[in-house]
Amino acid sequence: MMMHCASKRDGDFQNGARWVVDQECVNGGGEHTVVTTKTSLVLEQPHLLSESICKVLNLWQARNGDAISVQDCEQRWFRARINNLDTLEATLTPFESIERPESALEVCVYQALPNKERFELVLQKLTEIGVSHIVPFVSNHSSTLEERDAGQKKSHRWPDVVLRAARQCRRGCLPQLYSVQSWDDVLQQLGNWDIKIILDAKGGLWSISEAINGAQPGSVAIVVGPEGGFDDDEIVQAQQQGAVPVKIGPRILRTESAAIVAAALVQHLAGDYV
DSSP states (O other): OOEEOOOOOOSSSSOOOOOOTTSEESSOOSGGGSOBOSSOOOTTOOEEEOHHHHHHHHHTTOOTTOEEEEEOTTSOEEEEEEESOOSSOEEEEEEEEEOOOSOSSEEEEEEEOOSTTHHHHHHHHHHHHTOSEEEEEEOTTSOOHHHHTSSSOOGGGHHHHHHHHHHHTTOSSOOEEBOOEEHHHHHHHGGGSSEEEEEOTTTOOBOHHHHHTTOOOSEEEEEEOOTTOOOHHHHHHHHHTTOEEEOOSSSOOOHHHHHHHHHHHHHHHHSSOO
16 A cells, blocks of 8 residues: 655654655655654653554554664653553553664665665665665666566565564664656655765766765765666766765675665764764
């Protein structure tokens, strides 16, 4: 079932995103997946959750005995265990104070569809790195969704890959995974991000560090091409939308490696990687 992602709002949890919200979000991710209590939490003291929060827990496919990351009304984060979960209420017991698990920097990775199962690896690792939006797209040299699903349909597994990775790495919010976009869609959306970079192993003149240049952006878009890279005209079109062509070091990376390394570098330079 397709769901439209909730638009962002200004607040402590995330900077308000200037995101094109009319694109299809296939996993129901976004800020509304944060488990937030209306009262302060105290370690080892059970806390009764409302029906509305139980609905959020359902998005995480939570069960009795599961541990989750939760934020209280004072914007403190905890690991907490769920008990007595049903459709109307549940009990949550915090057992550990944790650092905020979500970066204040919104990172969107536009990933040209790779061959085989590589996209599942990309989804897993980008979720672990803390990326907030993942948008697969079709470029001149990429696979198409039809080609990917021709032998055996696997794209339906993508939301579950994101969910499992988010639970494993203790995310506080499910990243938003979007339906496959066209190259024209990507170009149209690039203006919504404070800084946008496009990986260009052949002609990139700048590093990611030089592209960010000490700025403190609220959001960064990373555009990653397929095996073989982008056509020259695709690079020019992205530049016309404000994207900076960058390269990652002297070696040629596979598309899935490039996405993972670029996202980690962006988190280090402008996000919560120290």
